[in-house]
Amino acid sequence: MRFFYQKMIAFIIVILVIILTMGTTLIRFSREQVYLRQQDELSQMAEYLVGQDITFDYLKQIQPILDSANMKVYYYNEDNERQYPAFLDDKQQEMPLSSSEKQQLKSGQRLSLRPYDMGFQKDKLDSMSIFIPLERPNNQQYAGYLVLGAPAYMTNEALDELNRSVFRAILISLAVAGFLAWLLAYYQNRSIKRLGDATKEIANGNYDVQLRLKTGDEFDDLSQNFNQMAEALKVSQKEINRQETLRHQLMMDVAHEMRTPLTTMLGMLKGMKDHVFPQEKWDRSITLVYKETERLKRLVNESLDYEKIRANEIKLAKAVFPVQDVVNDIAMQLQQEADKKHTTITVSCPEQATVYADPDRFRQIVVNIVKNAVQFTDKGDIQLTVEETADDTAIRVKDTGMGMTAEQIENIWQRFYKVDTSRKAMAYGESGLGLSIVKQVMNRHHGEVTVNSELGVGSEFILTFPKQEALEEDKGAKTED
Structure with a gap:
């Protein structure tokens, strides 16, 4: 809530500064207008008087x-001696210039509106007056001046009423501004609270939380980014969950693939140690142990090979070479x-056919694909074209x-995946790493592997190796881009 009050106070301060x-500015402008109007009224009367022959009797006549x-008028001669009125009130004081x-004044310039004591009230400086120089009609020489004034209380009352009106307007504006500031701060605080609540949901593991977009403002932009x-x-x-499942499955697969030959080897060695097997079967047992050891070696080598390829730690020595041999x-x-398995392998290859690849890795890829075909084909044919x-x-x-x-085709590139999921059946291969290695090595060659298969009919694997010229042209085009 601290942010709420901070925003509200900030809004009020900004609005208060603007209103003040x-x-x-309004009071100053209005004061100037009031004084200007007062001066205009006095100036109009002065224009009327200046055109007359100013004497004591004349002024008394127009009083x-x-x-x-x-209004009141004072008349001073060229020696600054008051000629009219003849007497002042007891509390009035002369205010010499x-x-x-x-x-x-002698130079013919008027003195603008200013406070002056003319006996309208008991207060000193009870009028707002202007000073008008006079000239003799016959020779245009300086003949004194008139002080023409109006009560200051009228001007002051107008200004006081103006100040009161402005003050009331300020209070009303502050009240409205405070309410609007509260509304704006409440709206922004509510948007921030929505984001805070949604963030807590994310922290608690609920990734399905989504914020609704309402007004299209910056908070909605932030909400949209939050949703993304x-x-x-x-x-x-x-x-992460999928990778954890794959990791768990991989550990189980590796454990199984290693446990099977180890169990076989342990059983054979224990039988030989305990003399369970007759002497004439020892050669066969040793041969079986050797095969299982080779199987473990292949498993370890293929696993290391796969990880090196996937981590881009191997270097391909690609070259163009004949493929028929x-x-x-x-x-x-x-x-x-x-x-x-009573299966025949036939080869169809043009004599001049070449391929651009690493020779050792090319052989590894083709061997894995053909071996895979042999494993899954009984009494059939395999065509290598x-x-x-x-x-x-x-x-x-x-x-x-x-x-x-179709589901099996999507999964065959995963490590240790087997079309036959039974762990007891070994008729369809061992570690399940062959096709995973094929996929990774083909990617390093910028090649493509496609599979066409129909359950109960057979499968076709197509390995496409780009020509050296095609790869160089593609690389050049990317460099230009």
């Missing part, structure tokens, strides 16, 4: 006219494994195996 400034206008004022932040935090939290060697290498265009080289591996669903 305007009120002071009723002056009385009706609530200064030398400079006398000189100003909450949505981003919500997405981030979902990603490589794919023929891979087909020959894996045909023995395919024969165990190479197609070359001006922009890229495509390696197609098509099998007649078990095929996949």
Whole structure:
């Protein structure tokens, strides 16, 4: 609430300063206007008098006219001696002019409106008067001056009423300003409180909170930014939860993949130690332990390889090389494994076909894809086809195996993912890292992997490697941009 009162006081202070400034200016302007009007009225009467022959009798004769206008006139000759009226009231005092004022009158200049004692009331300086120099009609020489005045109380009453009106206006304005300041401060404080409450919800883990946009002001802009932040935090939290689930699943997968060979090796070694196996089966047991050790080694190497590729810690030695011999060697290498599943691997590759890639990583990619096809194909065919265009080289591996669903296609690039989720069934591969490595290495080659598959019919993996020229042109275009 402290901010609420600070804003309210600030509003009131600003409005008070504005009102006081305007009120002071208004009073000063109005005072000047009142004095100016008073001076104009006296000046009009003075113009009438100046055109006459000023004598004691004449002034006495027009005194009723002056009385009706609530004015008085004093007449002083050139020696500054009062000629009219002849006598002053007992409480009236002569107010001699200064030398400079006398000189100003002698030079024919009038003295502007000023306080003067003319006996309207008992107070001293009871009138506002002007001083008009007189000239002799025959020779235009200085002949004295007239003091023409009106009661000061009338001017003072007008000014007092003006001051009272302005003061009332200031009080009313302050009251209205205070109410408006309260409304504005309350509105802003309510908007800030909404943001504060929403922030607490975010701190408590509720990322679904959203602030309504109402007026389109800066608070709504802030609310919109807050909503975007909450949505981003919500997405981030979902990603964190997903990553935590993947981490948990990864730990379970790694533990399982390592536990299976370790359990086999431990069982074999314990049987040999306890002489459970006859001597003639020791060679077979040692061979099995060796295979399981190799399997563990592959698992560790593939895991390290995957992390290095993902962390961009490997360097590719890309070059243009003929691809026919490589794919023929891979087909020959894996045909023995395919024969165990009564599957045939056929190769179709133009003799002059080339690919721009790291030779070792290229072989690793194709071996993983063909091996994957062998694992999921029984009594079928695997076609390894190479197609070359001006922009890229495509390696197609098509099998007649078990095929996949759309959901399975989305997940095959994840580490340790298996189409057959049964952990007891090892017929469809071991660690599940092969395709994950393929995806990462293809990304490093700026290549593309696409999969077409139909459950129960088979799958086709298409590896597209861009030509060196195409990559350089694309890099040049990005540099120009």
